[in-house]
Amino acid sequence: xxxxxxxxxxxxxxxxxxxxxxxxxxxxxxxxxxxxxxxxxxxxxxxxxxxxxxxxxxxxxxxxxxxxxxxxxxxxxxxxxxxxxxxxxxxxxxxxxxxxxxxxxxxxxxxxxxxxxxxxxxxxxxxxxxxxxxxxxxxxxxxxxxxxxxxxx
Amino acid sequence: xxxxxxxxxxxxxxxxxxxxxxxxxxxxxxxxxxxxxxxxxxxxxxxxxxxxxxxxxxxxxxxxxxxxxxxxxxxxxxxxxxxxxxxxxxxxxxxxxxxxxxxxxxxxxxxxxxxxxxxxxxxxxxxxxxxxxxxxxxxxxxxxxxxxxxxxxxxxxxxxxxx
Numbered sequence: 314x315x316x317x318x319x320x321x322x323x324x325x326x327x328x329x330x331x332x333x334x335x336x337x338x339x340x341x342x343x344x345x346x347x348x349x350x351x352x353x354x355x356x357x358x359x360x361x362x363x364x365x366x367x368x369x370x371x372x373x374x375x376x377x378x379x380x381x382x383x384x385x386x387x388x389x390x391x392x393x394x395x396x397x398x399x400x401x402x403x404x405x406x407x408x409x410x411x412x413x414x415x416x417x418x419x420x421x422x423x424x425x426x427x428x429x430x431x432x433x434x435x436x437x438x439x440x441x442x443x444x445x446x447x448x449x450x451x452x453x454x455x456x457x458x459x460x461x462x463x464x465x466x
Numbered sequence: 467x468x469x470x471x472x473x474x475x476x477x478x479x480x481x482x483x484x485x486x487x488x489x490x491x492x493x494x495x496x497x498x499x500x501x502x503x504x505x506x507x508x509x510x511x512x513x514x515x516x517x518x519x520x521x522x523x524x525x526x527x528x529x530x531x532x533x534x535x536x537x538x539x540x541x542x543x544x545x546x547x548x549x550x551x552x553x554x555x556x557x558x559x560x561x562x563x564x565x566x567x568x569x570x571x572x573x574x575x576x577x578x579x580x581x582x583x584x585x586x587x588x589x590x591x592x593x594x595x596x597x598x599x600x601x602x603x604x605x606x607x608x609x610x611x612x613x614x615x616x617x618x619x620x621x622x623x624x625x626x627x628x629x
Contacts, residue, residue, distance in 0.1 A: 322549040323596055326556060330589040337582035362574035365516055365628055372574040390575070431511040432579075438506035442499055442590065449495075449597035 323450040330443045334436045341429040344392045350409040354379040354387070356401050361393075375399060392426045488601045489608045495598035496615055499590055500525055504622070507583075519627025520580045524587025526619030528559040529612055532595055537609035549596055556592030560585040 342348055358376035373396035378386045395414070398421050399405075406415040413420045500522070507518035532555055536548075563584045568576050600608050 319547070319549040319596070322547075322553040323593070325553055326589050326593050326596070329557075329560075330586060330593070333582045333586045333589065337579055337586070340578045340582070364574045364577075370514065370516055372577070374575075428511065428514060431514070432517075435506045435510040435517075438510075439503050439586065439590075442503055442506075443593065446499065446590065446593040446597045450593060453597065453599065 320451065323447060327443060327447045331440070334440060334443075338429075338432060338436055341432045342425060344390055345423055345425045345429060346389075346391060346395060346407065346414055347412055347423050347425065348409060349407075351377070351405045351407050351414070352379055354405045356399055356403045356405065357386075359396070359399065359401055361396070377405065392428075394426070395421070395423065488599075489605075489611065492595075492598045492600040492608075493611055493615065496529065496591075496594050496612070499594045500615070500619055503587075503590060504619075515626040515629060516580070517583050519623045519625070520584040521587045521623070522619045522626060523623030524559070524563055524584030525591050526587075526616045526621075526623055527563065527584075528556055528588040528591035529616035529619065531555050531559055532591065533609045533612035533616060536600070537606065548599070552592050552595045556588050559588040559591075563588065 339348075354377035356375050356377055358374075360374045360376075362372040362374065364370040364372060371393060373391050373393045374388060375391060375396065376386060376388045399416065403416050407413070412423050414423055415421075503525070504518055504522055507521055508515075511517050532552065535551065535555055564581055567581050567584070571580075600612070
């Protein structure tokens with residue numbers, strides 16, 4: 314019973330860890346705009362906010378609105394390279410997965426940032442560490458069952 | 467033997483070895499897990515030290531909480547599952563980190579990437595404690611050793627995040 318409970322806790326921590334890594338990757342990749350679609354979204358506000366290291370980790374935001382289905386507003390955190398090629402009033406179109414963004418009638422090439430590719434590689438290693446810790450945790454539980462003090466008692 | 471099993475409480479493997487060896491194994495596992503993950507951030511994201519800073523701070527902060535709780539409350543003697551306690555502390559640590567990120571350390575926006583990295587540090591710290599559990603109840607010198615590692619990672623985290 315106790316072993317099963319411990320396995321459950323190990324599984325909870327492992328599951329949360331995988332969720333965090335996945336969401337982290339999604340957040341860094343979506344800033345390139347490649348994974349998402351945009352249907353006639355008009356840029357209404359552009360803003361750059363400074364973080365701890367101005368110039369290298371600035372937060373580039375755009376606020377867009379679209380009235381294709383319903384009047385909706387969206388605030389997006391995007392890569393600085395894309396931010397520099399946009400202006401207020403631009404109309405943005407793209408399909409999910411495409412590596413170019415149509416700004417008004419011009420096509421702007423999109424690519425994943427160094428942050429996104431670096432995060433993918435770093436989290437591949439981090440995921441392996443997570444798996445090793447999971448296996449170690451499971452081995453501990455197994456050794457506790459077989460010939461454990463409880464059984465002997 | 468029954469008395470002994472009460473202390474192990476489904477957390478550590480049967481203690482056929484001296485507790486000192488087990489403590490050393492715990493410390494080595496903590497240090498290795500922390501260093502390998504920090505190195506992966508530094509190697510692949512060397513231009514963004516704030517990411518590894520958040521990770522190290524989450525890792526160190528959670529280790530700190532774990533050491534303090536296991537030193538102060540001797541949860542195993544209170545018949546609380548130690549694994550349950552580690553999981554709870556890790557999740558509480560994630561919530562505390564989220565709260566700090568949303569308030570004190572919110573400089574531009576609440577950055578979900580920073581939150582994920584520091585929370586991942588908390589998860590790795592918790593899993594390390596279950597994968598290589600220290601002898602329980604955690605003795606003072608064991609807690610001090612874990613506290614030393616936690617403070618080391620906290621200092622590194624703040625250095626990387628703000629340097």
